[in-house]
Amino acid sequence: MLDLTQDVRDLTAAIVDIESVSGGEKALADEVERALAALPHLKVTRSGETVVARTELGRSERVLIAGHLDTVPVAGNLPSRVEGDLLYGCGTTDMKAGVAVALKLAATLPAPNRDVTYVFYDCEEVEAERNGLGRVAREHADWLAADFAVLMEPTDGVIEGGCQGTLRAEVMVTGKRAHSARSWFGVNAIHGIEPVLARLNAYEPRRPVVDGLEYHEGLNAVGVRGGVAGNVIPDLCVVSVNYRFAPDLSIKEAEQHVREVFDGFAVNIVDAAPAARPGLTHPVAAALTAAVGGEPRAKLGWTDVARFSALGVPAVNYGPGDPNLAHQQGEYVSLQKIVESERAMLDWLSA
Numbered sequence: 001m002l003d004l005t006q007d008v009r010d011l012t013a014a015i016v017d018i019e020s021v022s023g024g025e026k027a028l029a030d031e032v033e034r035a036l037a038a039l040p041h042l043k044v045t046r047s048g049e050t051v052v053a054r055t056e057l058g059r060s061e062r063v064l065i066a067g068h069l070d071t072v073p074v075a076g077n078l079p080s081r082v083e084g085d086l087l088y089g090c091g092t093t094d095m096k097a098g099v100a101v102a103l104k105l106a107a108t109l110p111a112p113n114r115d116v117t118y119v120f121y122d123c124e125e126v127e128a129e130r131n132g133l134g135r136v137a138r139e140h141a142d143w144l145a146a147d148f149a150v151l152m153e154p155t156d157g158v159i160e161g162g163c164q165g166t167l168r169a170e171v172m173v174t175g176k177r178a179h180s181a182r183s184w185f186g187v188n189a190i191h192g193i194e195p196v197l198a199r200l201n202a203y204e205p206r207r208p209v210v211d212g213l214e215y216h217e218g219l220n221a222v223g224v225r226g227g228v229a230g231n232v233i234p235d236l237c238v239v240s241v242n243y244r245f246a247p248d249l250s251i252k253e254a255e256q257h258v259r260e261v262f263d264g265f266a267v268n269i270v271d272a273a274p275a276a277r278p279g280l281t282h283p284v285a286a287a288l289t290a291a292v293g294g295e296p297r298a299k300l301g302w303t304d305v306a307r308f309s310a311l312g313v314p315a316v317n318y319g320p321g322d323p324n325l326a327h328q329q330g331e332y333v334s335l336q337k338i339v340e341s342e343r344a345m346l347d348w349l350s351a
């Protein structure tokens with residue numbers, strides 16, 4: 001059984017050595033469930049390969065600490081190995097170091113100052129439909145009820161608040177098909193995208209401050225599709241755009257903005273994921289910031305914190321790993337950072 005009394009650095013290595021590529025988390029989820037179930041101060045439940053453990057002390061506040069158990073495919077980088085201060089191996093930074101910190105908190109804090117819900121979930125590294133946190137949010141939203149959540153994804157020990165939303169749209173430019181030998185009978189849709197590109201080139205992205213953090217939006221073409229044949233004037237050209245929007249906008253507002261930018265063109269919304277507010281104005285978040293130290297910054301990429309936000313739970317990313325090393329074959333984590341992260345979280349929950 002996973003020994004939760006061992007040092008957080010050794011625990012990280014032990015978890016890394018239990019392979020858990022997305023879809024293959026069962027062995028690790030079993031170990032985590034067994035180890036947590038042995039702790040009398042926790043109530044443990046499970047859905048698929050997602051394990052949830054909670055204290056029920058009747059505290060006035062509840063915080064949620066979450067991490068995914070899965071990793072990207074192994075690339076000849078298991079078992080883990082230590083070199084100086086660095087632990088190498090698949091999933092070290094993303095995000096078994098964070099999972100190990102959460103497990104240590106679960107084991108060593110029988111009476112935290114706030115009730116805590118620990119969530120260890122499956123399938124974060126694959127298509128969104130398979131995401132274990134998403135499944136629990138749909139089927140057991142009550143398990144995720146909390147005043148504030150910390151997702152222990154790698155942030156290099158900095159609190160990263162909320163996340164930007166993302167929206168993909170297709171801007172449709174239509175023309176009239178004709179033989180290219182008599183092109184004057186047609187209207188060339190590919191030539192017609194010029195004003196679309198001009199608007200994108202002239203676009204000034206907003207940098208709004210939300211709950212004290214500055215975000216940085218972007219609206220960019222990410223694809224162009226057009227053309228019928230080498231002798232045909234095309235009647236359709238589609239410019240795919242991606243809008244990364246700050247958490248002061250809802251999906252609806254983001255959609256409206258994109259339609260305004262491309263006024264006069266037909267716009268298809270392909271998909272969208274909501275942004276999440278950083279929630280740093282909440283006192284419980286301020287206490288975390290104080291325990292961690294340093295300046296929180298805005299999260300620009302989309303992460304699972306948005307799933308908490310959608311449930312009305314403000315959430316931040318905070319974890320010991322370096323995000324730039326995630327998914328790399330040479331992935332590693334600083335052992336010192338794991339210890340610092342454990343200490344900050346312990347301070348936050350026991351002060």
Ligand SMILES: [Zn+2]
Pocket residue numbers: 068094095124153154
């Ligand atoms: Zn991750």
